[in-house]
Amino acid sequence: MKDDPKNISLDTRLALVTRKFDKVSHIEVDQEKFKKCEEKAVLFLCPAKVYVLNEDNGECIINFDNCVECGTCQVACPEYIKWKNPHGVFGLSYKYG
Numbered sequence: 001m002k003d004d005p006k007n008i009s010l011d012t013r014l015a016l017v018t019r020k021f022d023k024v025s026h027i028e029v030d031q032e033k034f035k036k037c038e039e040k041a042v043l044f045l046c047p048a049k050v051y052v053l054n055e056d057n058g059e060c061i062i063n064f065d066n067c068v069e070c071g072t073c074q075v076a077c078p079e080y081i082k083w084k085n086p087h088g089v090f091g092l093s094y095k096y097g
Contacts, residue, residue, distance in 0.1 A: 029082075030082070033079055035059065037077070040060075042073050042081060043060075048066040048068045050062060
C-alpha cells in the first residue's frame with residue numbers, strides 16, 4: 001500500500017510541484033473593499049498563506065509566489081480578490097505522484 005496515491009503526504013505532493021515565478025503578480029486585491037470586509041476570510045482560508053494582514057495600515061499583503069492556484073480566494077472573497085492565470089509560461093506545473 002506504500003505506493004497508493006491516497007497515502008502520500010501533502011508535503012510530498014507539494015514537492016512534486018514545479019514553479020516558475022513571474023515578477024508581476026497574477027493576483028490583485030481591492031484594498032478599500034478588503035479594509036471594509038469584517039471577516040477577511042481569505043486570510044484564514046488560503047492554504048498557501050498568500051494573503052497577510054498589514055497591521056499598520058489594514059491593507060492586504062500579497063505573497064503571490066506562495067500561490068498554489070487552487071482558487072480558494074476567488075470562491076471565498078470574489079468581491080475584493082481578482083485572480084487570473086499567471087502569464088505565459090509562469091505558474092505551477094503539477095506532476096502525478
